[in-house]
Amino acid sequence: MKLLSLLARFCAILAGVLLTVITIITCISLFGRNTIGVTLVGDYELTAVTAGAAIALFMPWCQLKRENIIVDFFTAKVSGPGIALLDRFGSLLLGIVMALLAWRTAVGGLSAYNSQTTTMMLGFPEWITYCFMVPPFLLTALIALYQVFFGNFSEQGE
Helix, strand or coil: CHHHHHHHHHHHHHHHHHHHHHHHHHHHHHHHHHHCCCCCCCHHHHHHHHHHHHHHHHHHHHHHCCCCCCCCCCCCCCCHHHHHHHHHHHHHHHHHHHHHHHHHHHHHHHHHHHHCCECCCCCCECHHHHHHHHHHHHHHHHHHHHHHHHCCCCCCCC
16 A cells, blocks of 8 residues: 555645646736736646646545545444445445546547647647546556455545
8 A cells, every 4th residue: 555655645746746837837828918918828728638637646645545525414324334335335436437537548548649639729749638647547446446455544634
């Protein structure tokens, strides 16, 4: 679990760096647009591709910390072992969904690479965004499956 934790932490830091950079770019663009009438070309495109990658990169950390949205309305009166069983079942479902997302994102990335699709304004290759999304989806699936089989939820609240 230590390796998974280290990788999840790295993904979260990378996501934070990406969002910080895109925030700075957006601020520069807005400042230029509102003061001197000049904007950065493609700032919306950069924001879109970066946000997609950042969301995927935050997912392993979120699963590791078990900070996904949990609606406990129906489980408020369930015992501790029942909650643990439901947590494992939820982790199993999430692991399966993340593995499927990783597979389909990889297929989409290969398709984007083969067709050489790019963004409209900048001509930024779309497959690069897919490359940033597949590993965190796989890592999220691995973390979730680890939690299912080993029940290691010790990372919560750290």
